[in-house]
Amino acid sequence: xxxxxxxxxxxxxxxxxxxxxxxxxxxxxxxxxxxxxxxxxxxxxxxxxxxxxxxxxxxxxxxxxxxxxxxxxxxxxxxxxxxxxxxxxxxxxxxxxxxxxxxxxxxxxxxxxxxxxxxxxxxxxxxxxxxxxxxxxxxxxxxxxxxxxxxxxx
Amino acid sequence: xxxxxxxxxxxxxxxxxxxxxxxxxxxxxxxxxxxxxxxxxxxxxxxxxxxxxxxxxxxxxxxxxxxxxxxxxxxxxxxxxxxxxxxxxxxxxxxxxxxxxxxxxxxxxxxxxxxxxxxxxxxxxxxxxxxxxxxxxxxxxxxxxxxxxxxxxx
Numbered sequence: 001x002x003x004x005x006x007x008x009x010x011x012x013x014x015x016x017x018x019x020x021x022x023x024x025x026x027x028x029x030x031x032x033x034x035x036x037x038x039x040x041x042x043x044x045x046x047x048x049x050x051x052x053x054x055x056x057x058x059x060x061x062x063x064x065x066x067x068x069x070x071x072x073x074x075x076x077x078x079x080x081x082x083x084x085x086x087x088x089x090x091x092x093x094x095x096x097x098x099x100x101x102x103x104x105x106x107x108x109x110x111x112x113x114x115x116x117x118x119x120x121x122x123x124x125x126x127x128x129x130x131x132x133x134x135x136x137x138x139x140x141x142x143x144x145x146x147x148x149x150x151x152x153x154x
Numbered sequence: 155x156x157x158x159x160x161x162x163x164x165x166x167x168x169x170x171x172x173x174x175x176x177x178x179x180x181x182x183x184x185x186x187x188x189x190x191x192x193x194x195x196x197x198x199x200x201x202x203x204x205x206x207x208x209x210x211x212x213x214x215x216x217x218x219x220x221x222x223x224x225x226x227x228x229x230x231x232x233x234x235x236x237x238x239x240x241x242x243x244x245x246x247x248x249x250x251x252x253x254x255x256x257x258x259x260x261x262x263x264x265x266x267x268x269x270x271x272x273x274x275x276x277x278x279x280x281x282x283x284x285x286x287x288x289x290x291x292x293x294x295x296x297x298x299x300x301x302x303x304x305x306x307x308x
Contacts, residue, residue, distance in 0.1 A: 035218040037225055038234070051235050051298075059237065060218045064189040067214050071191055080192070081205050083213065085244040091237065144205075 005078035006148035007110065007120030014107040018073030021065065025097035028057040036060055047094075057095030062137035065095075066128050069103045079146030081119060087140040095137070099130050108140070117151035119144055159232035160302035161274030164261050172227030173256035175219065182211040182251055190214055201248075211249030216291035219249075220282050223257045233300030235273060241294040249291070253284050262294070271305035273298055 032041035036058035039046030047055040095101075104127045113119040121142055128137040186195030190212035193200030201209040249255075258281045267273040275296055282291040 035222045037222075038229065038236075040236070058221070059239070060214070060221050064214045064218065067212065068189045068191075075192065082192075082194070083245065085213070085242065086240075087242060088239070089241070089243060090239040 005074060005145075007079070007112075007122065007145040008148050010107050010110055010122045010124075010145070012107050012109050014105075016074070016105045017102055018069045018105070019102035020100040021069055021102075022100050023057065023065070023095060023097060025055065028055065028061065028095065028097055031061040031064070032058050052094045054094065055097055057097075059089075059091040059095075059137065062091065062095045062128055063089065063139070065101065066103055066126055066137060066139075069101075069128075070105065070126060073103065073105075075143075079148075081144040081146060083141055083143050085142075089137070089139045090135075091137055093130065093134055093136045096130075101128050101130055101136060103128055112147070113144075118147055120147050121145075159228060159299075161233070161264065161266075161276065161299040162302050164264055164276045164278075164299070166261050166263050168259075168261040170228070170259045171256055172223045172259070174254040175223055175256075176254050177211065177219070177249060177251060179209065179251035182209065182215065182249065185215040185218070186212050206248045208248065209251055211251075213243075213245040213249075213291065216245065216249045216282055217243065217293070219255065220257055220280055220291060220293075223255075223282075224259065224280060227257065227259075229297075233302075235298040235300060237295055237297050239296070243291070243293045244289075245291055247284065247288055247290045250284075255282050255284055255290060257282055266301070267298075272301055274301050275299075 029042055040050040040052045040056055041058045044055045106125045108123040110122050122145055123142050126139050126141060127135045130136050183196055194204040194206045194210055195212045198209045260279045262277040264276050276299055277296050280293050280295060281289045284290050
């Protein structure tokens with residue numbers, strides 16, 4: 001499938017937007033009940049009494065929704081080989097029920113793998129933004145991506 | 155509830171172990187179907203053909219399981235006020251169906267908040283380890299935690 005995105009298709013400065021996705025109270029509570037049952041993620045009154053100031057989704061729910069949105073947005077149509085991890089995951093605003101979120105991706109840098117000629121690395125930021133374009137959750141990621149032309153000069 | 159853990163109860167060098175938890179194929183696939191539907195997280199054959207070398211849970215599933223284990227382990231019995239985020243999230247080994255995972259926490263440093271006398275910060279590492287004590291997923295976290303004695307000298 002030559003039309004899949006490969007490493008060569010990502011250039012520093014590239015910006016893309018994925019989504020939107022509507023966030024519901026039901027999914028916030030369901031995620032929290034399974035993975036992060038802190039009261040501010042489960043109950044409006046407990047959220048209001050917390051630093052969150054109201055019901056707020058788990059930070060890990062934000063990250064998981066972001067993952068789903070970038071998967072649908074480009075990863076499932078790419079030669080992605082996964083990621084070794086994330087840096088600077090920041091939970092900047094509460095994930096509120098009823099908001100619509102989008103993901104803004106920005107390519108920071110790309111480099112070819114020295115040890116694997118079929119692989120390149122793409123360092124990018126992912127920002128989950130709300131209806132007012134304010135960042136809810138941000139992170140810096142390094143993706144491993146297959147090269148269309150293994151070993152060629154970039 | 156004076157027996158809850160507060161900021162004063164965390165000291166640099168403290169190590170604790172939480173879990174174990176058994177990881178099932180069913181939950182790996184269910185999480186991936188909802189949040190990270192990449193083939194290596196959904197299907198054994200696709201996993202075997204990937205860098206993962208077999209069915210492997212999403213990195214965000216590892217993070218979410220880690221969250222649940224530290225919630226049950228100590229956060230729900232603490233004066234935790236949440237976290238601004240995570241640094242150096244690393245997915246070091248595939249999350250395999252059938253393994254048992256535990257969490258090892260290590261306190262790196264603690265400091266009182268300058269602006270909020272009722273709050274302190276705790277910087278710690280969380281490591282998800284498998285049956286052989288090998289790290290699967292690791293991260294550095296800063297927790298905000300209520301102080302038992304607001305404003306007192308630490």
